Amino acid sequence: MRMSNSPRERALAAIAALPSFAPVPALEFTVGNRLAIIGDPDVAFGWGERVQQACAVIVLATAHHHRLAALRAAHPDALVLPVDRAAIEGHAGAYRVLWECGDEQGEIACDLILDLQATPHWSGFELPVGYFAPGSDPLDQALAVLALVQLIGEWEKPRYVRFSSALCAHERNRIGGCSRCLEVCDTQAIRPSGDHVAIDPYWCQGCGDCVGVCPTGAVRFQYPRPADWSTALSAALDAWSDETPCTLLCYDERWRGALAQWEAEGGELPDHFLPLPIWRTTIFSEEWLLYALIRGVARVVLVSAAESEKPALLRAAAMVQTVFEALGDPYAAERVAIVCETTPEALTKRFSAPLSPYVSPGRFRFRLQTEKNDSMRLIRDALAKLAAERQVDAPVLLPSGSSWGAVAVTDRCTLCFACTGVCPTQALQAGGGIPKLQFTEARCVQCGLCANTCPEQAIELTPRWNPSQEANQAVILRQSEPAYCAECGAVLGPRSVLDKMVATLQSHPLFGQPDRQLLLRLCADCRVKAQFRETDPVRIWEL
Ligand code: SF4
Ligand code: SF4
Numbered sequence: 001m002r003m004s005n006s007p008r009e010r011a012l013a014a015i016a017a018l019p020s021f022a023p024v025p026a027l028e029f030t031v032g033n034r035l036a037i038i039g040d041p042d043v044a045f046g047w048g049e050r051v052q053q054a055c056a057v058i059v060l061a062t063a064h065h066h067r068l069a070a071l072r073a074a075h076p077d078a079l080v081l082p083v084d085r086a087a088i089e090g091h092a093g094a095y096r097v098l099w100e101c102g103d104e105q106g107e108i109a110c111d112l113i114l115d116l117q118a119t120p121h122w123s124g125f126e127l128p129v130g131y132f133a134p135g136s137d138p139l140d141q142a143l144a145v146l147a148l149v150q151l152i153g154e155w156e157k158p159r160y161v162r163f164s165s166a167l168c169a170h171e172r173n174r175i176g177g178c179s180r181c182l183e184v185c186d187t188q189a190i191r192p193s194g195d196h197v198a199i200d201p202y203w204c205q206g207c208g209d210c211v212g213v214c215p216t217g218a219v220r221f222q223y224p225r226p227a228d229w230s231t232a233l234s235a236a237l238d239a240w241s242d243e244t245p246c247t248l249l250c251y252d253e254r255w256r257g258a259l260a261q262w263e264a265e266g267g268e269l270p271d272h273f274l275p276l277p278i279w280r281t282t283i284f285s286e287e288w289l290l291y292a293l294i295r296g297v298a299r300v301v302l303v304s305a306a307e308s309e310k311p312a313l314l315r316a317a318a319m320v321q322t323v324f325e326a327l328g329d330p331y332a333a334e335r336v337a338i339v340c341e342t343t344p345e346a347l348t349k350r351f352s353a354p355l356s357p358y359v360s361p362g363r364f365r366f367r368l369q370t371e372k373n374d375s376m377r378l379i380r381d382a383l384a385k386l387a388a389e390r391q392v393d394a395p396v397l398l399p400s401g402s403s404w405g406a407v408a409v410t411d412r413c414t415l416c417f418a419c420t421g422v423c424p425t426q427a428l429q430a431g432g433g434i435p436k437l438q439f440t441e442a443r444c445v446q447c448g449l450c451a452n453t454c455p456e457q458a459i460e461l462t463p464r465w466n467p468s469q470e471a472n473q474a475v476i477l478r479q480s481e482p483a484y485c486a487e488c489g490a491v492l493g494p495r496s497v498l499d500k501m502v503a504t505l506q507s508h509p510l511f512g513q514p515d516r517q518l519l520l521r522l523c524a525d526c527r528v529k530a531q532f533r534e535t536d537p538v539r540i541w542e543l
Contacts, residue, residue: 011236039116091202092130160206168196169447172422177449181210208283215403215445217372245298296361387467419450
């Protein structure tokens with residue numbers, strides 16, 4: 001048996017020897033052969049005739065078209081609906097076309113849709129599976145028809161993401177917070193749904209953009225799961241050698257063919273490259289990048305297929321760079337490289353020189369966790385250790401949009417605690433029975449819900465990395481001397497707020513007398529009891 005000698009061979013052998021990971025949940029599609037063709041009758045009838053062996057076609061033809069009557073006469077068996085307007089809902093195997101024609105309207109169910117309208121119902125984003133809008137080019141139309149016929153049958157695709165609505169910071173009480181995933185989703189699979197967003201798994205095509213930008217981990221990728229990916233990387237790094245720095249090369253399915261062809265033609269990756277293909281490189285958030293570098297990778301090279309995929313990756317890379325710069329790493333700017341539209345030859349030339357790792361492999365041996373919050377805690381702990389060794393303990397400002405940071409309140413804060421009720425991570429908390437607002441920086445994901453909710457606009461956010469232990473502790477942002485119920489001693493709230501309220505109301509005719517003012521200094525229960533004792537109680541409608 002030949003021994004694996006190079007670090008790369010050992011690393012890849014170690015990954016191959018890992019037990020299989022738990023299967024990713026699948027989404028099942030049952031796609032029948034009902035095809036709706038929408039558009040110009042001439043073209044729609046033409047394609048309808050050509051696919052009639054494979055599909056049960058219904059033509060939704062542009063109404064009032066001068067050729068419609070003649071075509072219907074020539075195809076007496078064809079199912080034809082003249083339509084003025086058509087709206088579409090559903091997904092492959094379960095589409096519904098809601099049509100209107102003059103005063104008439106109705107809907108048809110179909111499995112697949114070929115939309116040949118001049119202005120298709122959907123365009124401008126990655127279209128859902130089973131819906132084709134190829135435009136007017138006959139070649140594109142033919143390719144679409146070939147592709148749609150392939151979809152007939154039963155098949156499944158991975159549930160690419162797992163979504164936890166409780167962690168989503170989209171909205172609270174109709175006040176907006178995070179919308180990052182909505183802004184980047186190219187398939188329109190994500191929609192607002194009350195306090196959180198909702199992800200349509202049938203529309204999701206696994207681009208991973210939302211995963212990379214989600215600050216809370218409400219959206220987690222499952223293809224692969226972070227824990228599985230980090231297990232594979234850990235196994236590879238354990239089999240690697242300390243002497244050879246490791247450049248982690250991650251690329252997606254779309255670049256795999258180019259690399260395979262280049263290697264078949266004699267191209268060879270430098271020894272320090274560890275190639276780890278992944279479904280989409282867009283899933284690399286700061287969590288994955290920081291993990292790789294802390295685990296001992298010297299440099300991460302992400303091959304992205306398109307320029308449009310780069311902004312989110314660049315944001316994450318900028319955050320990582322800032323953290324490593326703060327740690328005094330002279331190669332901080334080179335730790336993460338995002339390249340796109342490159343050839344394997346150009347890429348290997350560009351990164352031919354290895355880089356020394358900042359952290360020696362094996363120093364930190366944790367894996368990424370099921371929940372992002374747990375992963376980030378481990379990552380922050382590791383970074384805090386590195387920072388302590390280099391005597392870095394002052395907070396470091398991070399690029400805007402980073403998901404680490406601080407919250408501060410100004411003097412306008414009245415301790416109303418509207419913010420603690422909306423904070424999805426419990427970074428902001430009330431102070432257990434006394435008027436006190438506490439903040440734990442390590443929990444904050446900078447979603448902005450608290451600032452948007454605060455009626456006094458008293459909250460300010462600062463993206464930053466706080467390497468000190470203080471980040472893990474609840475610090476008091478604001479507190480006030482409590483006011484107690486004058487009868488039972490229960491805490492009523494901040495004394496300053498109560499004093500202000502009493503001062504405002506004492507000029508009111510109903511509270512002019514001291515015994516009436518006393519009512520304002522009672523808790524709800526004691527106030528009711530006091531009201532019953534009074535011969536002339538305050539009536540709410542008199543206020
Ligand atoms: S918290 Fe995550 S899932 Fe919720 S809106 Fe923001 S990015 Fe989307
Ligand atoms: S404290 Fe942080 S996590 Fe909580 S609502 Fe404010 S910005 Fe969001």
